[in-house]
Amino acid sequence: MQEAHTVTAALPTLSTVKNLPEFFPALGLTHAAIQGQIFKADDRINSRGETIPGNGLAATGAIIRRGRKVLIDVQKYGAWLSGSVV
Numbered sequence: 001m002q003e004a005h006t007v008t009a010a011l012p013t014l015s016t017v018k019n020l021p022e023f024f025p026a027l028g029l030t031h032a033a034i035q036g037q038i039f040k041a042d043d044r045i046n047s048r049g050e051t052i053p054g055n056g057l058a059a060t061g062a063i064i065r066r067g068r069k070v071l072i073d074v075q076k077y078g079a080w081l082s083g084s085v086v
Contacts, residue, residue, distance in 0.1 A: 013074040014064065023074050024081070038063060038070065056080065 015022075017038065021029040041058035043051055057063065062076035 012076075014071045015074050017070055017072065020072050020074070020077065024078070027081070034072075 017034050018031045020034055021027075021031060037055060037057055040055045041063060042054045044054070046052055057077075057080055060076045060080045062073045062080060064071040064073065
């Protein structure tokens with residue numbers, strides 16, 4: 001009989017965009033504000049062809065997309081909010 005393998009690495013705490021404000025109640029975040037942060041996470045091009053720099057959230061690896069579902073790694077997001085490097 002085979003034994004089940006145990007996961008040795010700690011799994012990240014993931015949250016949906018809607019539930020993420022519950023992890024940071026003192027900041028008064030709304031899910032609409034978080035959606036805006038996600039939209040501005042990557043560099044993008046404006047109508048004149050100029051590059052608008054992103055806010056750096058995408059570079060942290062905090063945004064996880066699986067189809068239409070967007071999940072946020074709470075620890076990486078918190079480090080990005082505080083300006084720390086994960």
